[in-house]
Amino acid sequence: MVSIQVAGEALVDIYNSQAHPGGSPLNVAVGLGRLGHEVELSTEVGSDEHGQLIVEHLKASGVKLSEGSVSQSPTSTATVVLDGCANASYEFELNCTMGQLALNDAQLLHTGSIAAFRSPSAQQIIELFAARPAGQLRSYDPNLRPALVENRAQAIGNVEKLCSLAHVVKLSDEDAMWLYPGWDTDRVLEHLLNLGASLAVMTFGARGCEARTRHCEVAVASRSVRTVDTIGAGDAFMAGLLHAIATGDLAQNLLAGEKLDRGQLEAALELATACAGMTVARAGANPPTLEELQSFMAKTIA
Template identity: 40%
Template sequence: MTSPDAHVLVIGECVADIVRTDGAPDVVHPGGSPANLAYGLARLGRPAALLTELGADDNGRLIRGHLESVGVEVRATEVARTPSAVVRLDGQGRAQYTFDIGWTLPPTDLATAPGAIHLGSIGAVTEPGAASVLALVERWRSRAQVSYDPNVRPALMGERAEAVRRVERCVALSDLVKASDEDLAWLYPGEPAEAAAERWLTLGPTLVAVTLGAEGAFALSSDGGREQAPAVPVQVADTVGAGDSFMAALLHARAFGTDLAGCLAQAVTAAALTVSRFGANPPSAAELEAALGCYSKAGAR
């Protein structure tokens, strides 16, 4: 467990999300799961840096400004253009992505050990950059807590068996792992989410959390603990960034030594606040605290 003041190094991609809906102009939002996670941590008051790639273009400037506006330290290698994704929303606000992205992060070292490291999504499994990410994690994992979110993108994962191998390598390097039921269904077709989570615990993590969309989330710990939290009912604007907000709040709560039930309550509430508004727009610490108080009172009535 890390201190709430410990610096978190997030490693992974930034993506300009081009949100497209019928009958409306395109809207560009800063995105990318690791970038969203770093932003969400900073909004909750956690010192965070993002090791990533950005182009010297309008999208790159938009994303950098967005991250730096909340205090995220951006450590970016310059690439020809900032990765992008066209995001199409269905009638329920659920997002489908079409990517234009590469990941070529060069070998990187750190001057000092971070308090924690988070890796995830495209940057953790896409070569040639993934080799640099994993080498960095392997070097520092004995001195920093490691968290991981596979955030599976089937269109970018390649052949399933190889994707599973890469994901499981990341799981084995991690102390805390979060996945969605959709991630697990793609990785392990036909296997119940809880069975997959239990198997991941045997690879090394002390905690595996699984989000279930409208059904909330559950988490399993290596000491045999299990908790489940229902989703917080809200009017959904879109689901962009919900899982990243969940992960940020989960890490934030764990750093304060919150018990597993409390961690899940904070995480599902943060996700609910995010889906209630457009784009990857996670809550501040004050918003999360207010929402937790509001939902707690409502549940007591």
């Protein structure tokens, strides 16, 4: 498997009066850890009860916490509110300055969400991406939370800078609507490629996803499952996509700036939608293990 560094916030989602480990970067790290990769999460958590819950959650999924990630500040929280369609929204209390962020020699570096667009953590993450070693694949998921944006122009600047430094950029249709109001999917994906991404992917929830490179376009439908809630669905998609890229030929093609095989890209998106579908079919941000994913894929193929 592949060595992976994930940088960004870790927090606890509070819903039904219970605390559950969450945060987009943490969810992606857990998803990749459960899929068998050697994952290290660079983040900031407190030494409090919530922080300990996160540490234990990471350990259970085989994810290492980077040195210096435990601080004296309270662990960040996000109170989850579900609407009538089981879609999640969040109310945040954040403490994530990423004061000890340092690059390691991982084969893949991923970031996204709140820490990647808010100061001062965004500047540190951008510096981390800019200091990339040769041969490292980089990915980014904006996963925006508009209510937390303090300066729109600055946030968009941070997003676009990370897009320019990443090989793979995945965003939701909601991200796209906030970033580029009035733009259609084609224009958004083309813009991401023009910024510097080699593979641009947009997800549409129950309507599936679309990916674009300089040479091809691929659209894949979502999995038909009974939805319990959508918490962590996009993060599970991201973990599944990176797993498929990292364990096949796509990673080397992206690093070398080569044309991606359309069939391999479609298969990667199918696997990503499977991870998302399995996650929405059960409560909370609970991405599948490699064994669960393989079993699910075997049944759907059969």
